Amino acid sequence: MARNFSIQRQTGFTTIAVICFVALYAPIVILVVYAFNSGSSIANWEGFSLRWFAQAWNNNQVIEASWRSLRIASAAAVLATIAATMAALATTRTAPYRGLTFKYAFINQPLMVPEIVTAVALLIFFSRIKVATGYSGLGYLILAHTAFCIPFAYLPIRARLEGMDLTLERAAADLYATPWQTFRRITLPLLWPGILAGLMLAFVISLDDVVITNFVKSGGQDTLPTYMLGQLRRAITPEMNAISTVFLLLSVGIVTLFFFISRKQD
Amino acid sequence: MPDLPDKNAIEVHGVRKVFGTGETQVAALDTVSVSIRENEFFTLLGPSGCGKTTLLRLIAGFDFPTEGEILLYGDDIAPLPPFKRPVNTVFQSYALFPHMTVAQNIGFGLEMLGKPKAEIDARVTAMLKLVKMEQLARRRTSQISGGQQQRVALARALAPQPKVLLLDEPLSALDYKLRKEMQIELKRLQHETGITFIFVTHDQEEALAMSDRIAVMSTGKILQVGSPWDIYDRPAERFVADFIGETNFMDAEVISVAGDRATVKLLSGTDISATFPAGTTPDGKVTIVVRPEHARVVAASTKSALSGVIENIVYLGTDTHFHVKLADGSPFIVRQQNSRSGPCGFDKGESVGVDIASDVAQILKD
Ligand SMILES: Nc1ncnc2c1ncn2[C@@H]1O[C@H](COP(=O)(O)OP(=O)(O)OP(=O)(O)O)[C@@H](O)[C@H]1O
Ligand SMILES: [Mg+2]
Numbered sequence: 024m025a026r027n028f029s030i031q032r033q034t035g036f037t038t039i040a041v042i043c044f045v046a047l048y049a050p051i052v053i054l055v056v057y058a059f060n061s062g063s064s065i066a067n068w069e070g071f072s073l074r075w076f077a078q079a080w081n082n083n084q085v086i087e088a089s090w091r092s093l094r095i096a097s098a099a100a101v102l103a104t105i106a107a108t109m110a111a112l113a114t115t116r117t118a119p120y121r122g123l124t125f126k127y128a129f130i131n132q133p134l135m136v137p138e139i140v141t142a143v144a145l146l147i148f149f150s151r152i153k154v155a156t157g158y159s160g161l162g163y164l165i166l167a168h169t170a171f172c173i174p175f176a177y178l179p180i181r182a183r184l185e186g187m188d189l190t191l192e193r194a195a196a197d198l199y200a201t202p203w204q205t206f207r208r209i210t211l212p213l214l215w216p217g218i219l220a221g222l223m224l225a226f227v228i229s230l231d232d233v234v235i236t237n238f239v240k241s242g243g244q245d246t247l248p249t250y251m252l253g254q255l256r257r258a259i260t261p262e263m264n265a266i267s268t269v270f271l272l273l274s275v276g277i278v279t280l281f282f283f284i285s286r287k288q289d
Numbered sequence: 290m291p292d293l294p295d296k297n298a299i300e301v302h303g304v305r306k307v308f309g310t311g312e313t314q315v316a317a318l319d320t321v322s323v324s325i326r327e328n329e330f331f332t333l334l335g336p337s338g339c340g341k342t343t344l345l346r347l348i349a350g351f352d353f354p355t356e357g358e359i360l361l362y363g364d365d366i367a368p369l370p371p372f373k374r375p376v377n378t379v380f381q382s383y384a385l386f387p388h389m390t391v392a393q394n395i396g397f398g399l400e401m402l403g404k405p406k407a408e409i410d411a412r413v414t415a416m417l418k419l420v421k422m423e424q425l426a427r428r429r430t431s432q433i434s435g436g437q438q439q440r441v442a443l444a445r446a447l448a449p450q451p452k453v454l455l456l457d458e459p460l461s462a463l464d465y466k467l468r469k470e471m472q473i474e475l476k477r478l479q480h481e482t483g484i485t486f487i488f489v490t491h492d493q494e495e496a497l498a499m500s501d502r503i504a505v506m507s508t509g510k511i512l513q514v515g516s517p518w519d520i521y522d523r524p525a526e527r528f529v530a531d532f533i534g535e536t537n538f539m540d541a542e543v544i545s546v547a548g549d550r551a552t553v554k555l556l557s558g559t560d561i562s563a564t565f566p567a568g569t570t571p572d573g574k575v576t577i578v579v580r581p582e583h584a585r586v587v588a589a590s591t592k593s594a595l596s597g598v599i600e601n602i603v604y605l606g607t608d609t610h611f612h613v614k615l616a617d618g619s620p621f622i623v624r625q626q627n628s629r630s631g632p633c634g635f636d637k638g639e640s641v642g643v644d645i646a647s648d649v650a651q652i653l654k655d
Binding site for chain 1: 350351386397401402
């Protein structure tokens with residue numbers, strides 16, 4: 024009898040599931056397929072070729088934007104993860120007190136404030152600093168990315184910390200480990216999968232950002248996503264598909280890598 | 290009983306520990322004072338929530354007393370953080386480091402003390418031998434059984450040769466048979482290492498079997514401290530008598546006191562001699578306790594202290610329990626060893642006498 028109550032047997036379940044899958048994956052499949060089109064249309068299939076990958080590879084602007092994206096994402100992910108780790112330690116290794124919830128909200132602010140608002144605010148803020156200091160390097164983008172990556176790095180780290188047995192740290196202290204030794208020898212190794220998860224999540228999020236980047240970047244500071252957005256204003260060729268396909272592979276690769284690392288740790 | 294040196298390893302002076310504030314305040318420890326001697330196997334015994342763990346945590350330094358002081362070999366340890374106290378703990382959950390091997394766990398304390406590698410290796414090997422875990426040195430702690438984890442936790446806490454070892458219900462997670470084995474093992478370890486053990490349990494049998502001295506606790510207070518024999522045979526208070534083993538409580542009246550013995554008149558009219566807690570002078574109406582195994586069921590015709598009717602007979606293999614309803618209506622339990630085979634010779638519903646051995650009754654503090 025219980026089988027009859029299974030959600031999979033409810034009327035319409037299969038239909039809705041299929042629609043969701045198609046809506047999620049069909050566009051991506053089509054995008055990837057047309058990356059290999061030998062013609063220059065993204066709608067008419069003319070045969071298989073790798074010419075668009077080759078063209079993207081030889082396009083200096085694409086390569087430059089990619090490098091810039093990777094550099095910003097790496098720096099922002101590392102900074103955000105360090106900040107998130109400290110924040111997670113501070114919010115879990117303490118007895119609950121009034122205002123702790125407020126602190127969570129404060130740390131997760133980028134998840135709540137509309138991105139466009141942050142973007143405009145940063146644009147105004149940074150432009151003043153630019154004028155005052157004369158510096159106009161990648162630092163602004165890295166700072167901005169760090170800020171909105173923190174909550175993404177924070178959540179998995181905090182989850183890991185909350186699942187961790189506090190008596191382990193107490194046991195270390197009992198065995199003559201100073202607080203710093205306890206952190207380095209016990210807390211950090213056990214926290215590592217959470218930190219890696221946070222790092223990779225932050226990396227992918229930063230790599231993907233358009234809105235804030237578009238507002239904050241100075242001239243000649245296109246990242247891959249903003250470069251692609253710029254190209255859309257002109258004729259679209261399967262080169263965009265090719266770039267997107269590589270981008271997709273990179274993201275999936277990172278997430279898979281993380282999955283295996285965290286599996287091995289447990 | 291072994292001869293114990295009189296030096297005190299730990300002295301607890303008037304320690305109070307209050308959790309919470311205002312209306313939600315609880316005194317987990319209420320003015321506790323106790324001295325624990327060097328090389329002693331000392332047990333804190335009491336029901337759940339009586340403050341045993343709290344007292345251990347104060348000694349280990351994970352928490353601080355609200356009032357009072359704790360001395361370690363005469364020195365106040367209040368200013369020392371846990372990692373500077375020469376005191377180690379075996380945690381109830383073991384708290385083994387999951388990312389280290391058995392050997393790394395055991396060596397951790399010595400490593401943190403900055404001992405040279407050769408010395409650490411030698412000690413780890415010795416400790417592994419002591420707890421009979423040589424074969425499993427390279428295993429992860431998640432890959433060994435509960436009993437083995439227990440041994441590793443012990444070895445890890447013993448390796449730095451602490452002055453005092455604190456054990457918080459270390460055997461409660463083990464099954465009955467393993468627990469019995471580990472009880473003997475722990476006694477052996479304590480004997481071989483000569484380290485002062487403070488052991489926490491709520492299992493009275495375990496406490497009696499293992500301890501040199503026992504402190505019985507209830508709701509944040511220590512009620513009685515003494516050898517297992519003292520605690521069992523000479524309980525000072527009703528709670529102690531009731532918590533440890535089965536007991537018969539009886540009303541009686543003190544007739545006379547001579548030295549450390551008193552003569553009391555039971556409700557049945559019989560006079561018996563009884564002991565009383567040192568430092569008290571019993572008089573008037575008192576409560577006395579008699580352990581079930583210190584009484585005997587005899588034929589009704591025999592001259593005896595009490596008489597009654599057998600309400601129930603429970604055969605338990607090694608001994609038999611007689612539930613007797615005394616002439617005044619109160620229940621009384623007699624436990625008799627089955628020293629010969631065959632039926633006990635009494636029947637349910639039979640009128641019998643109950644004889645009490647001399648000097649076994651104890652008068653409680655009122
Ligand atoms: N951190 C705390 N905050 C508030 N109350 C506490 C805290 N720790 C202990 N208590 C209270 O103090 C009392 C004693 O607790 P404790 O843990 O010492 O008991 P215990 O004798 O070890 O019990 P058990 O046998 O269940 O382990 C309990 O009433 C408990 O609720
Ligand atoms: Mg406890």
